[in-house]
Amino acid sequence: MHTADRKPVKNFFPRFGKGPFDFQVDRARRLRYKGPAMETSFRTRLLEASADPCDERLALLSEALPHVVTKDPAGLSWIAEFSSLEKDRRRVWASIGLRLWDMGKLKWRPPAPARSATSSKKAATTPVTDWRDLWSAPVSDLKGCGPATTAALSEAGIVSCADLLFSLPRGYLDFRTVVPAGTCEEKKPQLFFMTVDKVQRIGRKCFAQAHDDSGVMQLMWFQFVPGLAQLLRTGAELYFIGEPHFHNERRQLVHPRVLAERPLGVGVIYPTSTGLGSGQFARLIASALTRIPDARTLPAEVEARQELWPLREALACIHRPDETLTTDDLRRLQEGIHPAQRRLLFEEVFGLQCAIGLRCGLAARFEACRVDADRTPEFAAVFGFDLTGAQRRAITDVLGDLATGHPMRRLLQGDVGSGKTAVAFVCAAHVVSTGRQVAVMTPTTLLAEQQFRSFSAWCRHFGWQAALLTSDTPAAVRESTLALLEAGKIQMLVGTHSLIADRIQFADLGMVVVDEQHRFGVDQRARLVNKGGAGLQPHLLVMTATPIPRSLALTVYGDLESSRIDELPPGRPRVATSAHTTKTQKKQALMRFARAVSGSEKGFVIVPLIDAVEDPERASIDVAVDYISRQFPELPVGVMHGRMSLREREPVLRDFEEGRLRVLVATTVVEVGMDIPDANYMIILEADRFGLAQLHQLRGRIGRRSAPEAECMLFGSAKPTDEGRQRLDWMVRSSSGFELAEADLDMRGPGDVLGGKRQAGLFKPAWIRNIELLQIARAEARELLVRDPDLSGHPDLAFVVRTRFGEDLFDESGG
Template identity: 40%
Template sequence: MPKRSGGVAVDLNQQPLASLRGVGPSMAEKLAARGLLTLQDLWLHLPRQYEDRTALTAIRALQPGVAAQVEGKVEAVERGFRYRPMLRVAISDEARGTLVLRFFHFRAQQVAQFAPGARVRAYGTPRPGQHGLEMVHPSYRILGEGEHALGDALDPVYPEIEGIGPANLRKLIGLALERLPDAEALELLPADARAALRLPSLREALLTLHRPPRDADVVALQTGVHPAQRRLALEELLAHQLSLRRQRIALQQQGARALRGKGRLVERLRKSLPFALTGAQERVYAQVREDLSQPKPMLRLVQGDVGSGKTVVAAMAALLAVEADKQAALMAPTELLAEQHLNNLKAWLEPLDVRVCWLAGKVTGRARAKALDEVASGEAQVVVGTHALMQEGVAFHDLALAIIDEQHRFGVHQRLALRDKGQHDAVPHQLVMTATPIPRTLAMSAYADLDVSAIDELPPGRTPVTTIALAAERRPELIERISKACAEGRQAYWVCTLIDDSDEVVAQAAQSTFEALTLALPEVRIGLVHGRQKAAEKQATMRAFKQGELGLLVATTVIEVGVDVPNASLMVIENAERLGLAQLHQLRGRVGRGSAASSCVLLYQSPLSAMARERLDTLRRTNDGFEIAEKDLQLRGPGELLGTRQTGLAAFRLADLARDADLLPRVHALADRLLQESPGVADAIVRRWVGGAARYASA
């Protein structure tokens, strides 16, 4: 494998964009705002789609929704103002087809360009309008006298950069490509790895994507499966894999406290529990205990479906830390979920004389000062809280285990801050939990720094939930059904999911639903919970529902995680079409926690989009969280599943974990090989694709 130390590739890759003709301080600032600082950044600023300017389509042959290029003579121009300024230009071609070009943003000189008789070539996506087909804001140009030549290549369309027009950006990228090093100087992947997948060199791939030839496979390019795109996706996935592996190696070199107690507290807990652990819980606890016995930090993700019993495994791990005279901390993303954990841990651990302490944002004044003292002195052996655990004023006596629940809801800086609460000569072991099962492809790539365990078995006695979808017009039938269920002593949830930028709107929707149901069901005691209530009010209502004092709970999605009411056997989810599969599955998991037959009703507004229909059909068909997670990945992509705006994985330029899943085994093998044989090349690949984000990619 060729060495990459100080060669031309490194120099050119990192050359600042100010070295390009036409890039002054103002333009450099605009480019920097998008993270574009070097020539290499511009080479990797890839087109988001392609326009086929190599052929003309007759206006009569246009298909709605199918992008095409047309050419015609301006027949009429109409400039009006109905609700906002609008310009309509009618053009016709030789076959007497007519098309309207519609513009909402235009300048006076544009209007002047469209003189009747002028020849226009336009590219856009036609759609039905008032007078036949129309294109809204097509790209276009006015043709000169005798000008007929078509483009000889597909036109790339780049992600927009504020303050830099498309033509200017294309010109800049063209200048940057002129300085592209030769294939050998640019290449970082082993030749045999590329040959095995029949992939081009990086230089060839970049030139193909920025300047696709006329005969390029347009469909392959538009769907991201062209060999040039696969070549870049392979290297990008490899870069993320390497950065996560490096994180793990660096962290494990720091060392941790080996927790090697005899497990007496764990045995006492087992005997006091009113249930036996499942085989899956036993298996995962054994893995956790083995990890904790090592003098290097545990980095383990425990995933399990709703109600599979992750918290018990976390409690047992915490007891191993307590037995070694160390502390454990459990952090949850919301106060509601954190309080649920607090109640469980107090019930399980305090009879064993283990001091459980509560630390959240609402703990103030003397109570906060007392809690901080207990945490700092070590009197608090297990500390439960929200992100308040990571604030500067919180000092642990000797934190040996950090348990993070629903970790994808935390920003990476927050998770790093909790990790830094350990002693200077050791970092805490990390146990990460999620009730959102993670598709295998996502686990292989996004969690390459973690060992992954699955609690894939539900406790005995849990009944599968029957799921049905109902149009909103059938609400009266549903209200009648709730009345009967409550009369028979069972309980129900009614979840309002109206999504808006403001929490207030969701609260209003829940409030009005609460008022309507109170009128419709005078014989049922109904409670209301939403995010704008004070924590004490929320908690009091939840407690009343849990104790059976309320028959129906109207709530927003604040009850998505952490609420356990075995007697609740009916869940109604309003506007279910607005939510993702994982969130719907989480909400459904609030019922079916007892022995009674349980149902989940997905109330939707017609008409349903194709994706919404597919989501609801999937939920009706299966209760398997792992299958649902795979489907969610297909439908929504990895970004939303991981909350990747916060993880460092949001910035995939080209790779797609669902589409490129078949590359992952190759990526794993390549990562192993490079870390062992060519660590310098591994570093260069990470710098090229991940850059400074590498530090936070796995926090």
Template identity: 35%
Template sequence: MSDSGQQTVGVNQRPVTVLKGVGPQLAEKLARLQVHNLQDLLFHLPLRYQDRTRVTPIAGIQLGQDAVIEGTVSAANIVMGRRRSLVCRLQDGSGSVTLRFFHFSAAQKQGLAAGTRLRCYGEVRRGSSGFELFHPEYQRLDSEHEVAVEEFLTPIYPATEGLHQNRLRALCEQALVLLEKEGGLDEWLPASMLQQHELMSLQEAVILLHRPPPEVSQQQLLDGQHPAQRRLAFEELLAHQLSLLQLRQRVQSLNAYALDGGDPLRQALIAALPFQPTQAQQRVLQEIDQDLARPHPMLRLVQGDVGSGKTLVAALAALKAIAGGHQVALMAPTEILAEQHYQSFRGWFEPLDIEVAWLSGKQGARVRREQLEKISQGSAGLVVGTHALFQDDVVFARLGLVIIDEQHRFGVHQRLALKAKGERSGYQPHQLIMTATPIPRTLAMSAYADLDCSVIDQLPPGRTPVETVVIPEERRPEVINRVRSGCAEGRQAYWVCTLVEESEALQCQAAEASAETLQALLPELRVGLVHGRMKPAEKTQVMQAYSAGEIQLLVATTVIEVGVDVPNASLMIIENPERLGLAQLHQLRGRVGRGATRSYCVLLYRAPLSQMGRERLGIMRESSDGFVIAEKDLELRGPGELLGVRQTGLVQYRIADLQRDAEILESVQDAAKWLHDEGLNDNVQHLILRWMGEREQYAQV
């Protein structure tokens, strides 16, 4: 045991049903709030607080503020205005104020008769008779018994239907009483760590957040900056960090084939290219080579902005594995991107006498059988596909490297399934993960601590920056003229349709309707259409015709977001851009500017734009740096959206907030490393269990 003190048998793991008044129905409502045991309840922290700790004289109340007032009812009448209301006049020695009730019963009216003394709490608003409190909470006072004001600020908790604040407060209070009496929130941070990072004890922090004394700074609490909140956020981030360090250790203890060689194949591929790899590509490849040469599985994330040449790096890494007699699986999130990879890799690898197999969910039975045979016999050195690669009938002869493109698009279980395919006689495949969604440093530090990260931070020469303009819908005719003149000069354009509905069918209908309209308005152009519901063969045919310059204007849904490469396309119009995330807009914009011609991206928005909408489109106009955009996206949308976490079950923080708590991440990393180096495994396991529970299995990717 560490210097964290003796462990006590805590109350924290007891189910909520041990609390007075909690039966199956209430337990079910609490479960909706992810509250299953007493620890969950203690960590169910207030969103904000009300100050009911002092009585304000009526003369001292201020507009817009919540206040506790006391006084005597001088009159109570039903007033027939636009809405029938019960109006009471309340006065103390300093002044008077109106209490107004729109919903009331006869009994309530009787209980508020003239002469009744009341204590009320509510927000001060402006009414027809000066200051008014609408539907205040109130209690009757009698002269014999003095009623004390609240001792602490009143917590307002996240609630759910049928579970009101008073009930939640009473339950939390029961849990706090048990905590004070019996203990139960074991302190797993050693005393020396608490001292070093100036952290209060866990129990002290939890009690303060449920019962803040009146002198505490409400602003600090609202901003999440109070030392008690910082204490909990620190521990939660630490638990996540520790689970990722454990995962990393686990991976490093596994065996993989050490891959070395492949230089002649690489030289042949580079010699056939019309350009030389950039220094950034060469640096990242060196980092990959060092990993592959070790007898442990590589787990490397390669980030590179749109068009930085990640695919070539992946191809050169694949050649190292293939030269050693291993197979490589390359997985992409969409049919279009997978097919594009297949075409690129075939063009590169077939002259080197390497067979490339292709697996898609929509292949005919005969073609699929042929491909599966090549994979199982090992004659296919590289296998490209979508999630079709996971299916049970896909058997690799000797899988040595798995390359995953845009990994955040895949659920964790899918990635685990592919990794499992390569486990053979105690050996694991190496994993290379690529993303064109730059990951902000704060996210990389917390969500990808188990991966080594490389960044391709240089664009190939000859790339021209894309100029972005933001134009309202009313100016659509101008935009159409711009398409006309651009295509007349021999260039090509994209027109991207987005719909607020998630339904793919509706998106496709919108794209079809847009294509028809644009073809009618631009009869001299050849207009093509791609969307998610077309058969793969049809999509490929359209994309090939566009690449060959036979189609001048391509109307598409966001399926073209990643990987489509047509250097002659220099104009992109995105309709309703306010409906997409910044990272997605940046990806789409990256489809133009791939040649030497000056390129433009037009964001055609529908007014009125919200404040956030204006801010986001402004960022797109001002910056073409994917990392700057990703940081802003994280700020505006939070980490779940950016990582595709909705599907992974990871990084759903209860208390921590990556944006708000960014400045403590480095201390958290140091603390995690220290706990590991000191060998405090008991503390580590308990911290992970407390904050992540069973979710840790998800992290085995």
């Protein structure tokens, strides 16, 4: 084509600044570096050379040959022959190469694309020289952490390098030991070496069977990885890594890793919540470990006295165990008792104790209303019954705090029905008698209504006014209540979370009582405490019918003094508890329940759901009411659940209290605040799905007066879990809330006991069981705070305490 012919066409490509022929050359050059295109080109060159092995075509093959890879001996020999290739053998050599290519024994490895100066290469990151900077260094700075990986980590709450380093392994696997299939342990990661017997593919699923000298293992992949087809062949001897599951006599591995070569050293297993594989996660951890600066997160004298590892060495050992690790040390890592883990465990508990100590120190700087006179007999006379010895001891503890003139922070523990409300009223009455107000906050409207009925009746004896404030309170009543409260005309205000609203202002708040305190977070308690007036901080009394295990009392409730009401009022019947899992057992129990409530007794039927729409397969109010009405039409049945308003609940409660209703079918809304003295029978459907603390609270709704007997019948679900069966066994075995609290802690862990996401710890399941370490860390923290009350001399420790356990532990109120 002539130049004159090209000029007009060139105008159609202004974006490229080149003619169409230049563009075609650019396109060919780009295709040259694309894998599939170059593979086709290489085969074509082999084909052309086998037809005409001229020098030009051999030169093109020579240029491409460095990018051809093979592990096959014939392929390696073919590549090696090229350097000494005779001219008369060129055609045969090219033909052999073409056959090897078509047999898949030669593979193309495309060259790495050249990076331009403006490529997406990561910029060099600034080295971390200060421990505190590690908490702000983003994970995206790490090698191999691109945008997709960064997003996946962020979704799991891992944003900084420090977040990553404190995302600890969930287990370890000793690759130095091959476990026989016939003697493996269930649900524990292990390494196996087995021969594949058979393989069956069904769509994207794959089922296989493998064996060793000790037994047979079933293998399953529900999302088969295509690359496994190269390895998973009948007769192949392979290594498998996975957690066996036992089904009768069969042993199964679901989605095991498959390796042709034996792995070395010790494998680290990370949680899968990030969506990343353990290998990728471990590579990011290895990169983060190189960035750890020197830090003094524990005082040097504490490290020396407790013989603790340095932090950097501890993290390195936990994340990257050395291949020379002894079997005993590996066992310690797997059990969570290795010295490296003890270092991190101690630091967590020590930091928490420092945070608690700082809060206690802040509270001690404030003043509160002082109560000097003990008027307990006068205030307790309104009850119509004598206080127990445990109730009197608890009141004495509180009055001792009120006499100091500093804000009281006390936890009152008492089993269900032990009389905590009476103790709270006597203590509140002492504060009201000084001219100040009291707020009582409860987690549910039903409990608020129950407490209001009790408190208002008792207040009338002394000419005090009590008020109720919940989400059901009409607008006009709410406005008048707020006005009277601010004017100081209301002495006791009972309510739910509504009490922490900004609009609610007290004239002079002297005391806050929080009932069922485990339902509230630190922030919610602090917001109510901050409503104190006249320059004084209110006292705080938090109550729970869910006993606090000793380990938690030493830690997360360590800023609260503790009192226990460990005896019940006389005459209370012991509630017999029975578990029923078969249809026959449930039918017999239901008949016994119906006979009891047909006479003079009343009973509850507790269901997990309000209506069947939520889950047609589970028990609901609709299903329970329909069944009872058909089987026992003579029984009057009422219904109560959380969606009912106060106006709807009141007539139901009144009819149940006065005996017009014999059975109340309800959800767990009756767990707290339901006081029906003559209700002595209860059925809990799907009881194995509830927690122990909740079951104990529900059981506490019955047997609240003298009676010949009271019974709680626990109906199991269709397919209870092993843990569900354990809960039923514990409920049948024990009636002590303190025993059940310890058992519940062992089974479910402490949960978010600090009441805030930022406060979640690293080692809760470990430290809650290590009383000795808790006591040592508490003593060390208290000794340090005596010498350095605000941790100003330990900046790294102060930073960790604030970052790890939340700024709300340092709030100005001390609440």
